[in-house]
Amino acid sequence: MTPSGASANHEIDVHGLARVEGEGSLHVAVRDGVLERVELEIFEPPRFFEAFLRGRSFEEPPDITARICGICPVAYQMSACAAIEDACGVQVDDRIGRLRRLLYCGEWIQSHALHIYLLHAPDFFGCRDAVELAALDAAVVQRGLRLKKLGNHIMETVGGRAIHPVNVRVGGFYRAPDREEITALIEPLRRAREESLETVAWVAGFDFPEIEADYRFVALSHPDHYAIEAGRVASSDGVDATPAEFALLAVEEHVARSSALHSRLNGRDPYLTGPLARYALNEAKLPKVARDAAARAGLGPVCTNPFKSVIVRAVELLFACDEALRLATDYEPPEPPAAKVVPAARAGAGATEAPRGMLLQRYELDAAGTIQSARIMPPTSQNQLTIESDVRRVVESGLELSDAELTARCELAIRNHDPCISCAAHFLDVSIDRS
Amino acid sequence: MTARVVVAGIGNDFRRDDGAGPAVARLVAASTPAVDIGPIAEPLDLIGRWEAAGLAVLVDATRSGAPAGTVSLVDLGDAGARSGSSTHAIGLDRVVRLAQVLGTAPDRVVVVGIEGQDFSDGTGLSAAVERAVPLAARRVVDLVTEAS
Numbered sequence: 216m217t218p219s220g221a222s223a224n225h226e227i228d229v230h231g232l233a234r235v236e237g238e239g240s241l242h243v244a245v246r247d248g249v250l251e252r253v254e255l256e257i258f259e260p261p262r263f264f265e266a267f268l269r270g271r272s273f274e275e276p277p278d279i280t281a282r283i284c285g286i287c288p289v290a291y292q293m294s295a296c297a298a299i300e301d302a303c304g305v306q307v308d309d310r311i312g313r314l315r316r317l318l319y320c321g322e323w324i325q326s327h328a329l330h331i332y333l334l335h336a337p338d339f340f341g342c343r344d345a346v347e348l349a350a351l352d353a354a355v356v357q358r359g360l361r362l363k364k365l366g367n368h369i370m371e372t373v374g375g376r377a378i379h380p381v382n383v384r385v386g387g388f389y390r391a392p393d394r395e396e397i398t399a400l401i402e403p404l405r406r407a408r409e410e411s412l413e414t415v416a417w418v419a420g421f422d423f424p425e426i427e428a429d430y431r432f433v434a435l436s437h438p439d440h441y442a443i444e445a446g447r448v449a450s451s452d453g454v455d456a457t458p459a460e461f462a463l464l465a466v467e468e469h470v471a472r473s474s475a476l477h478s479r480l481n482g483r484d485p486y487l488t489g490p491l492a493r494y495a496l497n498e499a500k501l502p503k504v505a506r507d508a509a510a511r512a513g514l515g516p517v518c519t520n521p522f523k524s525v526i527v528r529a530v531e532l533l534f535a536c537d538e539a540l541r542l543a544t545d546y547e548p549p550e551p552p553a554a555k556v557v558p559a560a561r562a563g564a565g566a567t568e569a570p571r572g573m574l575l576q577r578y579e580l581d582a583a584g585t586i587q588s589a590r591i592m593p594p595t596s597q598n599q600l601t602i603e604s605d606v607r608r609v610v611e612s613g614l615e616l617s618d619a620e621l622t623a624r625c626e627l628a629i630r631n632h633d634p635c636i637s638c639a640a641h642f643l644d645v646s647i648d649r650s
Numbered sequence: 651m652t653a654r655v656v657v658a659g660i661g662n663d664f665r666r667d668d669g670a671g672p673a674v675a676r677l678v679a680a681s682t683p684a685v686d687i688g689p690i691a692e693p694l695d696l697i698g699r700w701e702a703a704g705l706a707v708l709v710d711a712t713r714s715g716a717p718a719g720t721v722s723l724v725d726l727g728d729a730g731a732r733s734g735s736s737t738h739a740i741g742l743d744r745v746v747r748l749a750q751v752l753g754t755a756p757d758r759v760v761v762v763g764i765e766g767q768d769f770s771d772g773t774g775l776s777a778a779v780e781r782a783v784p785l786a787a788r789r790v791v792d793l794v795t796e797a798s
C-alpha cells in the first residue's frame with residue numbers, strides 16, 4: 216500500500232493478495248476524490264494447457280486438466296469428461312452420473328469449508344489469518360477442519376486420492392467403490408450436515424457492508440436438481456444454451472495487464488458465475504433443509520450483496536453434505552464402472568460447476584481421437600471483469616476510509632468470489648494511488 | 651512411555667524427484683517405530699494426522715539452488731523458519747502455528763529436505779537424489795531414535 220499526503224487522492228497497490236489462489240495484484244487510483252482506475256492484474260505466467268493438449272489422446276484431458284488446480288481438480292476432470300463424451304456422442308449410465316455427483320460433492324465440501332473457515336471468515340473478525348481466528352475461537356476452526364477433512368475423505372473414497380484423483384476416466388471410473396466403502400461415509404455425513412447447519416447460522420451473524428450489485432448471473436441449470444455436474448447454461452437475462460452454444464456466446468479477449476483472458480457475454484457484457492449465480496438461478500432446486508437454513512439466515516431467493524456470498528457458500532456446503540448423504544445412502548455400484556467411448560471426428564463441449572463457478576471445456580477431435588484444439592474457460596477468468604466492478608463499487612462507497620481500511624475492504628471484495636488465479640492464468644498485490 | 655513419532659513424506663511419486671520425501675518416509679517407517687502418516691499433498695492435511703505426536707518429521711524435496719541430493723534440516727521450532735507464501739493452501743509454518751493454537755501440534759516438527767533437480771512427469775528419482783535417499787533416511791532415523 217502506498218499512502219499519500221492528500222486525502223482526496225488515493226493510490227492503493229496490493230502486491231501479492233493473500234488467501235486467494237495464484238498470483239495477482241490490484242491497483243486502485245483516486246484523483247481529487249474521484250475513482251479513476253481499478254485494475255486487477257493477473258501476472259501468474261500463462262500455463263499453455265490448451266496448447267499442450269493439442270495432439271494428445273482424447274482419453275488424457277481428465278488427468279492433464281486436473282493438474283490446473285489442486286483445489287478443484289474434480290471440476291476439471293468432470294468438465295473434460297463431459298466435453299469428450301459430448302464429442303463422441305456418449306451418454307453415461309445414471310449410476311455413473313450419481314457417483315460423479317458424489318465425488319463432486321466431496322470437492323464442494325472441502326473447497327467451501329476451506330474458503331469459509333480458513334480464508335474468508337478471518338476477514339469478518341479483523342484477523343490476519345486462520346491462526347488468529349483459531350486463537351479467538353478454536354472450536355469454530357476445528358469444525359471447519361472436520362468438514363474439510365470429510366470432503367477430502369469422500370474424494371479419496373471415490374476418486375482414489377484427495378488431490379488430483381486418479382480414478383476418473385472418460386466414460387466414468389476405472390473402479391467403482393464397494394457398497395461398504397460408500398456406506399461408511401453415511402454417519403460422518405450426518406454429522407457434517409449438522410455442522411454445516413451450524414455453519415450457516417454462524418456466518419449469518421457476521422457484520423456485512425451494505426452493498427448491492429446489479430449482477431448478470433450465469434450458471435448451469437438442471438430441471439431435476441441443483442446443477443453441479445450437468446445442465447444447460449442459464450443466465451439472469453434469459454440465456455438458455457447448451458455448453459457448446461455458450462462457448463460461442465462467451466467471447467474471450469486478452470488484455471495487456473493480465474495473463475487471464477477476460478470473458479464477455481456476446482462480446483459485450485461482463486457476467487458472474489459461482490455461488491451467488493447458482494443460488495439466484497437455482498434456489499428453488501435446493502433441498503428443503505438448505506432453503507429453510509437460507510431463509511433463517513435472512514437470504515431471499517436472490518442475493519446481490521457480494522459480501523454475503525459467504526452465507527450462500529455455507530448454504531451450498533449444507534446442500535453438498537445433504538446431497539452426498541442422499542447419494543451415499545442410495546448408492547448402487549455402476550457395472551461396468553465406465554461407458555465405452557469410441558472417438559469421433561467431432562467437436563464437443565462440457566460445463567460443470569466448480570466450487571467457485573462454471574467451468575467450460577471444448578475439444579475438437581479427429582477420427583483417431585487425437586485432440587485438434589482445446590479451449591478451457593475457468594470461472595475466475597469469466598468473473599474477472601465483474602470482480603473489478605465490485606472493487607470499483609467498494610472504493611467509491613469507501614473513499615472516506617483510510618488506505619489501510621480501504622485496502623482490507625478491496626481484498627475482501629476480491630475474496631468474496633474465491634478467485635482461483637492459478638486456474639485463470641492462465642493473487643494479489645493491492646495498490647491505492649491517491650497522489 | 652515412548653512419545654509417538656510420526657513421519658510424513660510430502661510430494662508426488664509421479665513427478666520424479668518430488669517423490670523423494672515419500673521414498674524416505676517409506677524407508678524410515680519400515681525400520682523404526684515411526685508411523686508413516688503420509689504421503690501429504692498439502693500441509694493443512696497434517697492436522698488430524700499428527701495429533702499427540704512428540705516428534706513429527708516431514709520429508710520433502712527442495713529446490714533451493716543447492717547441488718542435487720543435498721540433504722538439509724530445518725527445525726520449525728527455530729525462530730524465523732518460514733515456509734514460502736501460498737494462496738489457496740496454507741503454508742507449513744502457518745499450519746504448525748494453527749495446530750499450536752488448537753493445541754494439537756506435535757512437540758517438535760522437523761523438516762528434512764532433499765534437493766531435487768528433475769520435477770518432470772514420470773516415476774523414478776534422478777541418480778543424485780536416489781543416492782541421497784538413504785542419507786536422508788539416516789538423518790530421520792537418528793531423529794526418531796533420539797525421540798524414542
